[in-house]
Amino acid sequence: MHFMTALKAAWQQRNSLLCVGLDPDPARFPAHLQGRPDAIFEFCKAIVDVTADAVCCFKPQIAHFAARRAEDQLEALIEHIHARHPGTPVVLDAKRGDIGSTAEQYAVESFERYKADAVTVNPYMGRDSVEPYLAYPDKGVILLCRTSNPGGSDLQFLDVGAPGGSLKLYEHVARLVAEEWNAGGNCGLVVGATFPAEIARVRALTGDMPLLVPGIGAQGGDVPATVAAGRTADGTGLMINSSRAILYAGAMSAESEGFAAAARQAALATRDAINACR
């Protein structure tokens, strides 16, 4: 199924704009998983199984797996999501960016090895560095635009307008993607919840393009301001990500099942807080 079709269906059927981010940190795992060789898979699987009915997508962050030589557990996790929670899109957060011949390999990695439904890509190297991902017509390509971190302003806020005009780099990226790179209708943009005014600007420049919005929860982004700035006319258009605030909501609990129940409660509360503003 096309990523956009699956995402739209998930928005409607789950009545949720919440994306649960899967950023496993073994140091924060409950006691019964400590030291197990499959701990990353088991932790993430438990989170997925208790939150799937409350999300529009999942977003595994590849560095959290690769840093611990757990790529096999990432493969198994995505396979599990597809098998047990069909219709739940998986956005692989890889933020790749390289020349075309290397990008082709990254696209194979994302879509054929990991079988992700969408991948995050850095647009800094330009169109030919993104085309290998766009060549997969059913897959989503989500480009960094206005990232949630403070240092994002170092480049993304540079004025790239013509003399006398004013256009910031992130606005140029939004316009370029919406008007030129999205010919296949499979692009989205990353815009941080920590910058609601820029979410509104990106929404104005891109119509109904899906926006992946990290930055609520642990990074302190404002949920009502995010939803007001980014929702489309039908009250969708957003994948609002929260990772640590949900994954480790029960971090103090050493009980076997406590961490998953706490994560579910945090996910439901976040979904409901978002829905209250739609």
Ligand SMILES: O=c1ccn([C@@H]2O[C@H](COP(=O)(O)O)[C@@H](O)[C@H]2O)c(=O)[nH]1
């Ligand atoms: O601009 C960006 C782009 C990506 N991220 C990623 O989202 C999650 C956020 O985690 P939290 O624990 O909810 O803060 C993480 O995987 C980042 O790599 C982002 O934060 N900002």
